[in-house]
Amino acid sequence: MKHFKLLFCIFFLLEYSTNVLCSHTHRFIATFAIQHPTPSFLFESFSGREDFVIAKAYGRRLVLQPSGDHNLWNATALDAALSSELGQNYMYLEEDLHVMTTSTTATYGWPYAGRWSLNVDLWSQGSGSSDITVAVIDTGILESSLPHFKYITPGYDFVSEIIADDGDGRDPDYYDVIIDENTTCASPYHGTAMSSIVTGELEGSKLFSGICKNCTLLPIRGLSGCQGGFASDISDSIFFALKDPIIGVPLAERKSDILSLSVTSSTPAACPSYLASAFSRAAELNVTVVVAAGNQHGDNARNYFPCNCHPDVICVMSSDSNGMLSSFSNRYGTVAVPGQSIPVLTSALEDQA
Numbered sequence: 001m002k003h004f005k006l007l008f009c010i011f012f013l014l015e016y017s018t019n020v021l022c023s024h025t026h027r028f029i030a031t032f033a034i035q036h037p038t039p040s041f042l043f044e045s046f047s048g049r050e051d052f053v054i055a056k057a058y059g060r061r062l063v064l065q066p067s068g069d070h071n072l073w074n075a076t077a078l079d080a081a082l083s084s085e086l087g088q089n090y091m092y093l094e095e096d097l098h099v100m101t102t103s104t105t106a107t108y109g110w111p112y113a114g115r116w117s118l119n120v121d122l123w124s125q126g127s128g129s130s131d132i133t134v135a136v137i138d139t140g141i142l143e144s145s146l147p148h149f150k151y152i153t154p155g156y157d158f159v160s161e162i163i164a165d166d167g168d169g170r171d172p173d174y175y176d177v178i179i180d181e182n183t184t185c186a187s188p189y190h191g192t193a194m195s196s197i198v199t200g201e202l203e204g205s206k207l208f209s210g211i212c213k214n215c216t217l218l219p220i221r222g223l224s225g226c227q228g229g230f231a232s233d234i235s236d237s238i239f240f241a242l243k244d245p246i247i248g249v250p251l252a253e254r255k256s257d258i259l260s261l262s263v264t265s266s267t268p269a270a271c272p273s274y275l276a277s278a279f280s281r282a283a284e285l286n287v288t289v290v291v292a293a294g295n296q297h298g299d300n301a302r303n304y305f306p307c308n309c310h311p312d313v314i315c316v317m318s319s320d321s322n323g324m325l326s327s328f329s330n331r332y333g334t335v336a337v338p339g340q341s342i343p344v345l346t347s348a349l350e351d352q353a
Contacts, residue, residue, distance in 0.1 A: 027096035028075065029232055029274050030082055032060045032089050055160065056232075057247060061274060063096055063232050094272050097231040097265070128212030134198050135241035135256035137234060138191030140176040140221030145192050148200050151216040153254050156240055158222050158233045170249065174221045188225045193344040194262060195219055218256055223263075231275055234263060238278035242285055259287060264294035264304050264330075271309035279310035293317040293333035301330040 055065040064078075079093045130151045140157065141149075155174035157166070166177045179188045199217045200210040222237035223229030236246055243255040259282060271279075282289050293301035293315050301307045307315035318326040318339025325331065326340050 026066055027055060027230060027232075028064045028078065029094045029096050029272075030062045030064060031091045031094070031273065032062075032086070033091050060091075061232075063230075092273075094274065097269075097272065098228055128199075128215035130214060130216050132212065132215040132258070133218055133254045133256045134212065134215050134258045134260060135218040135220055135237075136191060136195045136198060136260045137220045137222040137237045137241065138194050138260070138262065139189070139223055139225040140174045141192045141195050141217075141219045142178075142189055143175045145196070145200070148196065148202055149217050150199065150201060150213060152199075153216055153218050153252070155219040155221065156237075156249060156252070158220065158237045158240070158249075159224050159229050160233055172250075174219050176221070176225065179226065190225050190262075191219060191221065194260060196344050197342070198260065216254065218252065218254065231272060234261070235275045235278045238282065242278075242281055242287060244281065255285070256287060259289045261289070261306060262292045263306065264292050264296075264301075266296075268299070268303040269305055271305035275306065276309045279306065279313060283310055283312045288314065290314045290316055294330040295328045296330050297328055299330045301333040304330065307333065 053065055055063040057063070075093060075095075082090045082093065133153065135155075140155070146152065154172065157171050157174050159166075160169060166173065176189055176191055195217055196210055198210050199212055199215050201213050202209070218241060220237045220241060222234045236249075238259060238261075239246055240249060240252050241256040241259055243252045245251060279289060289310070289312065291306045291309075291313050293307055294304045295318075296304070301315050301317065306313060314335065315333035316339075317331065317333040317336040318329040319336040320326050320340055321338075325336055329336070329339065
């Protein structure tokens, strides 16, 4: 088990894999001192307001979203209003950071044009077990890719409706959205690429096989490949993978053993509390969490989240075929692994289409 947890470091920092959590947002998260299974008292407190609506509620938190023409808020004024209206029940206000994918710089080739790998036999330690569940929190997976995953357990779509690209909000449809050829999309089918490096397989391992081809994949759609998502959706995705209850969402069928997240803040930032609480919960359950160090071209990865969300996260940097850190990768992470010009399943599916 320990061997496989370490091996999973290898799939998180492809050259085009890192998504960016941007500081620009129009949503806020209000945290309260008391927790209710259904926070009806919070809904009642805000029922008369016209400047924002409650996008979602979970535990002690509400996600507040502007309504109508109220596109911009004064965070200081909103904080003061919440404190005045709710008194000691209200604790603090945070931005719900926006998740955006970076544009791809990779040149796809198949089967192995320009590609490389470590000259080590990782499979000599085994090829995994269906008892090991790996949650890939990303853009979901293409429905057409299902035959290429031996074991899969149902995931969930946590992307907020306003940026979901699929015409609706949260639902059990964890499949990635097919992108029109005329649509400009920064990171299409990113979740399928990440998932394939974990458990994917093409033509009985002859063309392509993931590191843990016998492990069970839990695909979670936490962001859109074209419009991104919100950090609170990523937080909920983590709790779902841990089989923790989320209001309005069924429990996952299995608790994950390993979490994969390829997200990072676009500028140096402390980890928001609502995201840190999810990583703390994973640590409590002894779940291994692997995150990207970020692609800010040599900055200190510990100045960005989620690398700074919890001391137990494995913060993965990217190395090139010469064993050197990639020029785009941040520094001072936990480990450096092959992170550019690596074959992925989406390349093959596109070329064979």
